[in-house]
Amino acid sequence: MFNSDTTSTEQFLADYWQKKPLxxxxxxPGFEPLLDAGDIAGLACDDMAESRLVSGSFxxxxxxxxxxxxxxxxxxxxxDKNWTLLVQDVExxxxxxxSLMKKFDFLPRWRIDDLMxxxxxxxxxxxxxxxxxxxxxxxxSGSRRWQIAESFDATxxxxxxxxxLQSFLPEQDWTLEPGDLLYLPPGVAHxxxxxxxxxxxxxxxxxxxxxxxxxxxxxxxxxxxxxxGRYRDSGLEAPLHTGLxxxxxxxxxxxxxxxxxxxxxxxxxxLGSFLSRYRMAHEPASPDPAVxxxxxxxxxxxxxxxxxxPWTRLxxxxxxxxxxxxxxxxxxxxxxxxxxxxxxxxxxxxxDESLSNADLNLVHxxxxxxHLYLEQL
Numbered sequence: 001m002f003n004s005d006t007t008s009t010e011q012f013l014a015d016y017w018q019k020k021p022l023x024x025x026x027x028x029p030g031f032e033p034l035l036d037a038g039d040i041a042g043l044a045c046d047d048m049a050e051s052r053l054v055s056g057s058f059x060x061x062x063x064x065x066x067x068x069x070x071x072x073x074x075x076x077x078x079x080d081k082n083w084t085l086l087v088q089d090v091e092x093x094x095x096x097x098x099s100l101m102k103k104f105d106f107l108p109r110w111r112i113d114d115l116m117x118x119x120x121x122x123x124x125x126x127x128x129x130x131x132x133x134x135x136x137x138x139x140x141s142g143s144r145r146w147q148i149a150e151s152f153d154a155t156x157x158x159x160x161x162x163x164x165l166q167s168f169l170p171e172q173d174w175t176l177e178p179g180d181l182l183y184l185p186p187g188v189a190h191x192x193x194x195x196x197x198x199x200x201x202x203x204x205x206x207x208x209x210x211x212x213x214x215x216x217x218x219x220x221x222x223x224x225x226x227x228x229g230r231y232r233d234s235g236l237e238a239p240l241h242t243g244l245x246x247x248x249x250x251x252x253x254x255x256x257x258x259x260x261x262x263x264x265x266x267x268x269x270x271l272g273s274f275l276s277r278y279r280m281a282h283e284p285a286s287p288d289p290a291v292x293x294x295x296x297x298x299x300x301x302x303x304x305x306x307x308x309x310p311w312t313r314l315x316x317x318x319x320x321x322x323x324x325x326x327x328x329x330x331x332x333x334x335x336x337x338x339x340x341x342x343x344x345x346x347x348x349x350x351x352d353e354s355l356s357n358a359d360l361n362l363v364h365x366x367x368x369x370x371h372l373y374l375e376q377l
Contacts, residue, residue, distance in 0.1 A: 002027040009106045027181035033140040037119045050088040065161045084124040091115040092310040110275045113206040120194035127164035128191035133207035139176040142198015152189040220270045276313045276326035284309045284370030300353040305375045312371040327371040
């Protein structure tokens with residue numbers, strides 16, 4: 001876990017996780033960001049990056065929202081204050097930031113969504129709002145004032161693209177300096193305002209809704225399970241009222257919806273596919289030309305290290321006698337030992353040419369599908 005003199009990992013998970021906010025002063029002592037504001041602005045000009053530019057302030061509610069990609073001229077014309085540039089998935093665009101993400105390994109890796117970087121001028125804000133997921137707010141440079149409330153009026157501004165609260169009365173108030181970290185569980189209203197030009201790095205958690213799950217489950221059933229079955233009503237009796245959907249029909253529909261959930265093996269397959277995809281899915285880039293098996297063996301023998309494509313999420317699910325490995329939505333049969341090694345970045349980097357034939361063939365396939373790559377020494 002990150003640095004804390006007062007809160008252990010066990011205390012945090014027992015007392016704070018999804019329960020109440022926690023401010024940790026100097027969780028990252030002497031923190032120096034690997035990227036500066038110019039790097040983030042450059043990334044926001046890339047059409048592969050998800051970026052937004054927000055201007056306005058509270059309580060004036062003069063909000064304006066623009067979506068990237070942006071041009072350099074967009075930043076040259078920014079006012080002196082009250083603007084915020086936000087870029088998602090920064091750790092995937094800049095893989096060295098994975099070292100920062102490893103600080104959060106006390107949580108399941110599939111639970112972590114992305115690192116969003118916010119660059120703001122003085123007064124920059126996105127307004128008071130509420131997130132339905134856990135978030136860790138790391139002050140990377142400059143200073144930012146955070147106000148939070150656990151009891152609040154949830155009414156949103158109707159005339160704004162942003163989910164900004166109409167009113168906000170803070171209950172707690174802090175100023176964060178570089179290296180300070182604020183944890184917020186879901187459902188806590190918060191309002192951050194930059195006191196000078198600086199950056200806030202937000203590590204957001206993934207919290208799928210029921211609607212997300214049902215929508216994706218329907219797509220998965222259509223592709224993998226013959227649409228999951230059809231409505232049937234053998235033994236039907238003539239209805240008293242032809243327009244009535246009776247209780248028996250309602251129960252049959254409920255059972256139809258529940259049937260894929262009752263099949264543990266089928267549902268775990270869907271869940272592995274769903275959770276191994278990032279919110280913003282990018283197709284992993286396969287090597288061109290394909291890597292031959294002999295080339296892979298030679299590279300590993302020469303000390304090259306296997307690394308995970310930052311746009312691929314690897315996870316595994318145990319089966320009765322082995323495991324299923326999931327990579328960006330695809331599934332691969334695998335031994336439990338191999339799955340553990342592939343899903344642990346440190347153990348992945350220690351794999352060498354002494355792999356068993358089965359493990360070597362799997363690594364070779366993952367490499368040529370773009371889920372892994374070789375880091376040359």
